[in-house]
Every structure is written in structure tokens, then in C-alpha cells.
Amino acid sequence: MSNRIVELEILRYNPETDEEPKFQTFSVPCAEDWVVLDAINYIKDELDRTLSYRWSCHMAVCGSCGMMINGEPMLSCKSFLRDLPDRIRVEPLTNFPIERDLVVVMDDFMDKLDSVKPFLIPREEKTVDEGEFLQTPAQLSKFKQYTLCINCTLCYAACPQYAHNEGFVGPAALALAHRYNLDSRDVGRSARADVVASNAGIWECSFVGACSEVCPHGVDPAAAIQQTKIASSVDYFRDMLIPGRRS
Numbered sequence: 001m002s003n004r005i006v007e008l009e010i011l012r013y014n015p016e017t018d019e020e021p022k023f024q025t026f027s028v029p030c031a032e033d034w035v036v037l038d039a040i041n042y043i044k045d046e047l048d049r050t051l052s053y054r055w056s057c058h059m060a061v062c063g064s065c066g067m068m069i070n071g072e073p074m075l076s077c078k079s080f081l082r083d084l085p086d087r088i089r090v091e092p093l094t095n096f097p098i099e100r101d102l103v104v105v106m107d108d109f110m111d112k113l114d115s116v117k118p119f120l121i122p123r124e125e126k127t128v129d130e131g132e133f134l135q136t137p138a139q140l141s142k143f144k145q146y147t148l149c150i151n152c153t154l155c156y157a158a159c160p161q162y163a164h165n166e167g168f169v170g171p172a173a174l175a176l177a178h179r180y181n182l183d184s185r186d187v188g189r190s191a192r193a194d195v196v197a198s199n200a201g202i203w204e205c206s207f208v209g210a211c212s213e214v215c216p217h218g219v220d221p222a223a224a225i226q227q228t229k230i231a232s233s234v235d236y237f238r239d240m241l242i243p244g245r246r247s
């Protein structure tokens, strides 16, 4: 443990007793190599056992520890205290309702994720005995980047479109739809188009790019959405030239 004391201002909210959220400050003695999540765990273990927040892996894999740290959406398990000032403001991810303290309600995101059919839709089903759907390394490389999403929803907290239009399908869900649309084993592009190519889908994105800036795994959802816009436009003109080609 170093001699450094960090002041953590944490937004607290208990819907059963509080009229509105308010900040509570904790002084935390920190080790050199701690991340913000370690400091929050210290508060939970030593100072206030009622503090609520989500985390699981502590290694930027599970995607559950997203928070606003000094106003930026970040994974608290990937945010080193040595890179932050002595006073740190920690809030729940913005653009989501607060369930309690740093825990947000994820229902809207889960519904949107579900709506883009984020799974392989093969041309024909196969039994396990019939083997895998094979793919070459070149085919995999077309979409591999988009498989790295951990559903942390930092991109939704950063997205100005989602902030103003809660109907927007949003960055992670659209990037995941693109991931499956690019997969050589998948034929579900038309089935996803009703949601993906709707006004609430790709066309709502104004390409600010904040989603890609905060993504902890470099998924680049902004690029996925722009690529989908191009593919969707090509579909539109092809459908005009060859009516019924996809039926």
C-alpha cells in the first residue's frame, strides 16, 4: 500500500429511500497498481457495505464494470489510479436509468441486442453429427474485429444520438448485426434489415464516432455502422433494379 489517499466521489441512489441521487465522498488509501475498481472494492469491504455496483472478471473481459469516471465512460477494472487525479468522480453510466448506486437498468440495451438477431442464421440446419460450418481464415478476418465486443455499453453512454433518441438501436447492437451479416456462414441479413436498416437503426447514426473512441476493445462500432449504411444502400438500389430478388 502506498501513501497515496484518493478521494472518491461516488453517486449514491437508493430508490427506496432517496428522492434523488447525491454524491458521497470516501477517502481510500491506494496501492500503486490499483485500478478504480480496487478502490471501490475497498470501500465495499472496509467503509460501506451498502455500496452497489457490478463487476466480475477484473480483467476487461466480462463488460460489467462500466462507469462514468471523471465524466468519461470507462471500465473501472481498466482505469488505473496512477493515470487519474487524487479526486475522482464516479457515476453510473449515463443514458441509462439508475437501478441503485452505480448499477444501471440494462433492459433497453438487452431488448435492442435481441432485436438484431445476434446469432448465426445458417442456410440450412446441421446436426452435431454432421459437423461444423467451416470457414477459411480469410472469411473469419472480415468480421473478427466485431466479435470482440463485450457488451459493456460504454458506447451507449458515449453516444449523443442514443442520449437524444432512446429508440436508436445503438452502436453495440448494430456492430453485432454487422458481425453476423459479414459472416460467410450466415444468411440472416434480410431478416435483420427490418431493424438494422430502419430509421431507428443505422440511419439514426450521425457518425460522431464517440462510440469507437470509448470502446475498450477497439471494436469500432462507428465503422461497422457506416459499412452497413453502404451495404444497405446497395441493397436498396439492387431491389429497385431486380424486384423480388431476395424473396
Ligand code: FES
Binding pocket: 055, 056, 057, 058, 059, 060, 061, 062, 063, 064, 065, 066, 075, 076, 077, 078
Ligand atoms: S470487471 Fe469484467 S470488464 Fe471489468
